[in-house]
Amino acid sequence: MRRVRTTATATAPALSPTAQLCAVLLLLAALASCGWGDPGGDDDGHAPGAPAGVTAAAGSATTVHVMWDAVTADPAVGTYEIYRGTTKVKEVPGSEHMVDVIRLRPSTMYAFTVRARDTDGRLGPRSREVRARTPVAVAADHSAPTPPGAAQGRAIGSRAAQLSWNASKDDRGVVSYDVYQGGAKIHSVGGAQTATVVTGLRPHTRYAFTVRARDAADNLSAASTVVPLTTASGSDDGSGTAPTDFRATTHKGDDGAYYIDLSWVPPRTDGVVTEYQIRLDGQPATSLVWGGTAPRGRATYSFYAGGDAGVSHRVRLRARLPDGTWGGFSVERTVSTGDTKP
Template identity: 50%
Template sequence: TTQATPPKDDTPPTAPAKLSGGAEGSRAATLAWGASKDDVGVTSYDIYQEGSRIHSVPASETKAKLTGLRPGTVYTFTVRARDASDKSSPDSNALDLTTASAPGAPASTAPTGLRTEIGKEGAEFTVDLSWDQPDTGGVIPAYQLYLNGKLTTTIVWGGTPPKGRATYRLNLADPAGTRYSVKLRAKLPDGKWGDFSAQPTIVLAD
């Protein structure tokens, strides 16, 4: 017997709201979010990490526990709702979590709190980045910025490096709807490159 044809559903669900959570030790995390709405019905929620789906729960659940994470690592999670027609909602808000370091491991040197804001400047899109700089015990002279896992540019300050929260504007000539994952890492006082930040996903849109 074949399965019944699902009801017609042309509208994707609304985005899950108020994603929150926290790390549990060095290898696990818990997430929770507000339920999505759909004109026919939500069937499941998908958890994404850096743009890749890593876990799913049924529509009756609005929380999840993730295991198998790496110690001392920054993760960025988002959640999408899915309906019977396999349409996905927009992303929830992004949540950055850092797992605890393993015993004896050095402190993370990853930038934290990476935020992005999309704008338009003529025919190009602008991406305004801001982040909290890691405590390295010295001046951070430069950062490497990666898009979709590939080095895009090295940010070198023209004068005195900023303290506290840093900012940078990136111009992109790609068409609307282009999706990128963004991450960066600092050049440490000893000349080595530090740990990567969380990796949020952006979509270019007017």
């Protein structure tokens, strides 16, 4: 669902069983020191976690579009708070995962963070900080870009849609494109992007999308032609939102144990995919969460598979999409420890 891609590879280091156990014990000790998991405490729940997948991009010389992934919490997230530096500038309902921060200064670097507050009022920690620079203001620019041309789209199963359009023209340059569902703005992408994928849709539902271009002076073009589409009925296999080109091999580590090596291309989404679930032999095996910059191109990951050679395993994975839902599973691969063939 997202823009021009560059290849980036992030490989999580494989840990020996002893190291994994030590890491778990240290984590439990840290949580206990914070008062978490204390059965004698007065708090019946925990504050939401920090939002992941936060991005910020200039929408004009005076606006920045901030997006983040939905946070799963119990009780549910009631609101998200958006901060510019240490100043809270916006608050949106928990069902929304994007906002336009307005009245900014041109040609200025800004830093943003997001926090989740649950319906019981508990405020979670800040997300990682993201930065965006507003472009230089253009004096006396009253000319809006031309409407995006040749807008088209297609449903991807029952819960997503892919949209594309031809670039608009502007005498000073297009800074961003705004995507509308009916009369409501639902997303914004950079001016170099002419395609996007919208997730979080309802099955067997008719939608009408349009796209509008925006320049640095905040001049907004007329809408593109309407793109009507209808999502598929019921649930589907999610193949349109699944990781692609999934590969699996094994290798023997220096400790004598075997490890499964995975490689895949993230699904196209609006927003960065930061979390994956890996299933081994039909059961959830581990969750992979990028703490830093998640890859937009091919990603890799290795995990412990035991000390015995000749053991076969079935493995596949899926991504948590920016709207908080799980995408479809990749194809399933079968590997055997000691066999290096893909």
